[in-house]
Amino acid sequence: MARVTTSAALGLGFLLGVLAVALFVPAGTLDFWQAWAFLAVFGTATTAITIDLAKRDPALLERRVHVGPLAEPRRLQQAIQAATSLAFLAAFVLAGLDRRAGWSRVPVVLVIAGDGLVALGLVAVVRVFRANTFTSAVIDVDREQQLVSTGPYAVVRHPMYAGALVLLVGAPLALGSWWAELAIPPLVGAIVARLLDEERVLAARLPGYIDYRSRVRYRLVPRIW
Numbered sequence: 001m002a003r004v005t006t007s008a009a010l011g012l013g014f015l016l017g018v019l020a021v022a023l024f025v026p027a028g029t030l031d032f033w034q035a036w037a038f039l040a041v042f043g044t045a046t047t048a049i050t051i052d053l054a055k056r057d058p059a060l061l062e063r064r065v066h067v068g069p070l071a072e073p074r075r076l077q078q079a080i081q082a083a084t085s086l087a088f089l090a091a092f093v094l095a096g097l098d099r100r101a102g103w104s105r106v107p108v109v110l111v112i113a114g115d116g117l118v119a120l121g122l123v124a125v126v127r128v129f130r131a132n133t134f135t136s137a138v139i140d141v142d143r144e145q146q147l148v149s150t151g152p153y154a155v156v157r158h159p160m161y162a163g164a165l166v167l168l169v170g171a172p173l174a175l176g177s178w179w180a181e182l183a184i185p186p187l188v189g190a191i192v193a194r195l196l197d198e199e200r201v202l203a204a205r206l207p208g209y210i211d212y213r214s215r216v217r218y219r220l221v222p223r224i225w
Contacts, residue, residue: 004062005054011065012050016043022089023175026096034111034176035095041115041174045122053129060133067137076197077139084190091168091183095175106176117170124163127152135160139198147208149215155222157213158195162220165191195219 016039023035053061069081098104128135131151134142152159168187172180199219202209219225 004058004065007065008050008054008061011067012046015046018089019092022092023096023099026093027099029099032096032099034106034174035099037111037115038118038171038174041118042122045119049122049126049129052126057129057133060129060135063134063136065137071138073138073140077194080190080194080197084187084194087183087186087190088168091172091180091187092175094183095172095177095180098175098177098179104176104178106173106178110173111176114170114173114175118167118174121163121165121167121170124152124166125160128160128163131159139194139201141201141205145206147206147212149212154216156218156220157199157216158219161191161195165220 019042020035020039023039024030024032027035050061053064069078069085072078072081128151131153132148134145134148136142152162156162165188168184172178172184199213203213
């Protein structure tokens with residue numbers, strides 16, 4: 001299990017490094033306090049989540065280590081994950097370019113609110129991890145996997161993606177960039193495509209999912225969709 005923890009730590013470090021490069025290189029400066037604040041919030045929260053999983057649920061941590069387009073077993077999800085990764089990275093590059101050119105004037109209170117949304121989205125992710133130990137980073141059904149319909153799964157069918165959307169909407173605000181919000185619609189589209197395909201897999205392979213789907217009507221946002 002030490003190998004898994006090391007892989008998770010290296011993966012998180014790599015992600016934070018990529019985000020830092022995507023922000024500061026386009027910005028052309030390290031004088032970008034919004035980026036530092038975002039990285040502090042995101043990095044602290046994700047590090048805490050990783051440490052918690054390593055101690056409390058190492059099997060789940062191992063499921064989360066294998067992530068990204070190449071980890072997906074099917075070509076459709078490989079394509080969706082590749083598009084998601086590019087759109088996600090684009091949001092940070094746009095924020096960096098915005099900082100360099102001075103296109104946006106986002107009030108400090110909204111920057112702080114954006115960091116709050118980032119933290120809230122990660123809190124939602126933690127709740128999902130606590131409720132469902134089978135939240136793999138790839139779309140698959142484990143032989144021992146059981147249906148979970150309590151906790152956040154009693155509210156929406158895809159609470160992990162719901163939490164991710166909260167984080168994604170908050171990130172451009174946290175980075176002080178209105179222009180970075182342009183990357184959000186493609187990200188939302190990729191997430192919707194992913195979860196619709198995931199539902200088809202779960203309906204075919206996870207016992208009880210079809211009945212669960214009829215009981216919990218909403219996928220991402222209660223009373224909307």
